[in-house]
Amino acid sequence: MDPSRHADALRAAQMYYLQDLTMDAIARELRTSRSTVSRLLSSARDSGLVQVQIRNPLDTGPELEGLIRRRYGVDAHVVPVVETLNEAETLDRVAMQAARTIGPLVDSNAIIGVAWGSTLSAVSRHLTRKITHDSVVVQLNGAGNMHTTGITYASDIMRRFGSAYGARVEQFPVPAFFDHAATKTAMWNERSVQRILELQAKMSIAIFGVGSVDADYPSHVYAGGYLDEGDLSTLATSDVVGDVATVFFRADGSSDGIVLNERSTGPALAELRQVRRRICVVSGVSKINGLKGALAARLATDLILDEATARRLVGLEGLAVASR
Amino acid sequence: MDPSRHADALRAAQMYYLQDLTMDAIARELRTSRSTVSRLLSSARDSGLVQVQIRNPLDTGPELEGLIRRRYGVDAHVVPVVETLNEAETLDRVAMQAARTIGPLVDSNAIIGVAWGSTLSAVSRHLTRKITHDSVVVQLNGAGNMHTTGITYASDIMRRFGSAYGARVEQFPVPAFFDHAATKTAMWNERSVQRILELQAKMSIAIFGVGSVDADYPSHVYAGGYLDEGDLSTLATSDVVGDVATVFFRADGSSDGIVLNERSTGPALAELRQVRRRICVVSGVSKINGLKGALAARLATDLILDEATARRLVGLEGLAVASR
DNA sequence: AAGCGATATGCACAAACGTGCAGAACGGAG
DNA sequence: CTCCGTTCTGCACGTTTGTGCATATCGCTT
Numbered sequence: 256m257d258p259s260r261h262a263d264a265l266r267a268a269q270m271y272y273l274q275d276l277t278m279d280a281i282a283r284e285l286r287t288s289r290s291t292v293s294r295l296l297s298s299a300r301d302s303g304l305v306q307v308q309i310r311n312p313l314d315t316g317p318e319l320e321g322l323i324r325r326r327y328g329v330d331a332h333v334v335p336v337v338e339t340l341n342e343a344e345t346l347d348r349v350a351m352q353a354a355r356t357i358g359p360l361v362d363s364n365a366i367i368g369v370a371w372g373s374t375l376s377a378v379s380r381h382l383t384r385k386i387t388h389d390s391v392v393v394q395l396n397g398a399g400n401m402h403t404t405g406i407t408y409a410s411d412i413m414r415r416f417g418s419a420y421g422a423r424v425e426q427f428p429v430p431a432f433f434d435h436a437a438t439k440t441a442m443w444n445e446r447s448v449q450r451i452l453e454l455q456a457k458m459s460i461a462i463f464g465v466g467s468v469d470a471d472y473p474s475h476v477y478a479g480g481y482l483d484e485g486d487l488s489t490l491a492t493s494d495v496v497g498d499v500a501t502v503f504f505r506a507d508g509s510s511d512g513i514v515l516n517e518r519s520t521g522p523a524l525a526e527l528r529q530v531r532r533r534i535c536v537v538s539g540v541s542k543i544n545g546l547k548g549a550l551a552a553r554l555a556t557d558l559i560l561d562e563a564t565a566r567r568l569v570g571l572e573g574l575a576v577a578s579r
Numbered sequence: 580m581d582p583s584r585h586a587d588a589l590r591a592a593q594m595y596y597l598q599d600l601t602m603d604a605i606a607r608e609l610r611t612s613r614s615t616v617s618r619l620l621s622s623a624r625d626s627g628l629v630q631v632q633i634r635n636p637l638d639t640g641p642e643l644e645g646l647i648r649r650r651y652g653v654d655a656h657v658v659p660v661v662e663t664l665n666e667a668e669t670l671d672r673v674a675m676q677a678a679r680t681i682g683p684l685v686d687s688n689a690i691i692g693v694a695w696g697s698t699l700s701a702v703s704r705h706l707t708r709k710i711t712h713d714s715v716v717v718q719l720n721g722a723g724n725m726h727t728t729g730i731t732y733a734s735d736i737m738r739r740f741g742s743a744y745g746a747r748v749e750q751f752p753v754p755a756f757f758d759h760a761a762t763k764t765a766m767w768n769e770r771s772v773q774r775i776l777e778l779q780a781k782m783s784i785a786i787f788g789v790g791s792v793d794a795d796y797p798s799h800v801y802a803g804g805y806l807d808e809g810d811l812s813t814l815a816t817s818d819v820v821g822d823v824a825t826v827f828f829r830a831d832g833s834s835d836g837i838v839l840n841e842r843s844t845g846p847a848l849a850e851l852r853q854v855r856r857r858i859c860v861v862s863g864v865s866k867i868n869g870l871k872g873a874l875a876a877r878l879a880t881d882l883i884l885d886e887a888t889a890r891r892l893v894g895l896e897g898l899a900v901a902s903r
Numbered sequence: 904a905a906g907c908g909a910t911a912t913g914c915a916c917a918a919a920c921g922t923g924c925a926g927a928a929c930g931g932a933g
Numbered sequence: 934c935t936c937c938g939t940t941c942t943g944c945a946c947g948t949t950t951g952t953g954c955a956t957a958t959c960g961c962t963t
Contacts, residue, residue, distance in 0.1 A: 260911090262642075265633070265635050266659040268633050269633055269658065269659055269676060270659055272633060272679075273631075273633060273658075273675065273676040273680070274675050274676055275675065277948090277950090278949075279948095284661050287912080287913090288912065288914085289913090289949090289950080290912075290914080290950090290951080290952080291911080291912065291913080293950060293951060293952085294911090294912090294951090296950095297951085303634075304634065304635065305631065305632075306631070306633070306634055307596045307629065307630070307631050308631075309593055309597060309628060309629055309630070310627075310630060311589050311628065318586075334593065334597075335590040335594055335608075348598045351598050351599065352593060352597040352598055355596075355597045584941095601918085601919065601920090602919070602920070611943090612942065612943050613919090613920080613943090614920090614921080614922080614943060614944080615942065615943075617921060617922085618921090618942095
């Protein structure tokens, strides 16, 4: 792109956001039309030149976020939504806010682990650009299943992350679950796979949703042809409540003895917990049980979720906004 | 203020800035009118809840800021202005942008040293609020002179800084210059004064303008009744080009042997250089000589200045915006 | 040089927004 | 309970901003 356009965008952004001039005044100074300035500004915004951040003072009394922080030890970001919204609208709004909340956390030299699923797909569609250097986006778990290689679906997500942050993208071209644990063992010794595993071990940020076994609309994992009848009934008898990156856990956060995990390509929970910043995005109350399990397993350091689910999490279902 | 109003402002800000809803839509969700939302948002902005930041990628070619950085070793923030603006308008716009640039640099537990003068007065008028804890604003140099105690003028500046950042304000109730160096020595042993000096020694940020002896409109210091005829001629014979916080220096940045400094209440240049972050705000090309001296003395780590002065600084007076 | 596709610009209109003003709601003081 | 001063609210209006469309500009090919 024309570099002088970029320079103009910067000038315009400074004048608009830092000097409170109107677009009209800026247009006169840049000797162009007001509409061009409008477009310059929007390009400045979505090229990440302008960064809007909302810092809510942590001392805002007994707010939802504070409650969650104290109860579960995670930094919560509650997305305000009204109850009347349907699932899709809620997801979209949670995803948009999640995308913008994640932005400031991504730095140069970051290694960003990304899972897949409907939540992450939505998030990836709303990412705001931010220029970083030498960042890498690495896929957390395979996406293939019996019907497709899952390439297009998961890789779209990865690609969007990569281009938003100017990062190299490292896909993980394996199925979500192997049919036989032995295959996984074999593959895990392949150098091509080890390269990915090593990257994962060095992640500085991980971003994922949660699956919940009993969700109203079951997650991709449970309904998308990844598991057969036998697998599903095994899950039921092991008291599994949900998963993160196709690794399953129980309500108490434990995952030992869940045989399916031996065939899963996602990072072991203990491994995930090594990551400094672990961002979990959740939209929809029906994921509550999976979410509680993930929190019990201490899988997240940051949690972005809609208000209704947040209330449910701390047992305030009925209450309206605090102190009104 | 009503705490629920604050909560609404936060919700509104999230929906507006993070979810791209219109004020109309937000009004419906909050069950209020669109105008109220508009007002909520502006209160969110100027209570510092919403933070707009402009990060210009440092790799934007041979830009003015890059040139200045390489030549003088300071982080430059060039404020775009057209040449046709008069002094007052330029100052206002530089001040506004300076105020908003400073904001993100102020943290909790900061000790902020602030000078006075027309530049800082303008800056103080445009500060955006930001809630911090246990911050202190400390006056860098006395403001009294033969005619007034200077209290109202300098203390207005200090007060504005204090209230913008929720910081304690520590004034320095001494004249700008003592008549006799001996009085300064005596006062500097007073515990009330030492308390201030100790605070200054612990400053984490210092904010100041520059005075330039030959400016078109001489700074307060040179015209405001602080110095008598004898002082002014002494300055002339010592090759002084300007001052920072009423401490004088020559074009090469040296200040040794300038007798007036022995009577000045500002921090010695060597002392100022100890401060981690030293922000210098300059508006108007006629301050160029003072500014060059200050840069030679390495008094600043960050420099906020108007475009015309920036061009002058790197010797590109005639040039228009790079690459157009 | 002409032709062509992609991109950028300005116009004009519609949508979104800020703000003065009048009335409502609130919170003491008497 | 009433009064009065203060703060908040919604309306209405004027201003500011986003965007579809027709036109212009640029870079590249033929």
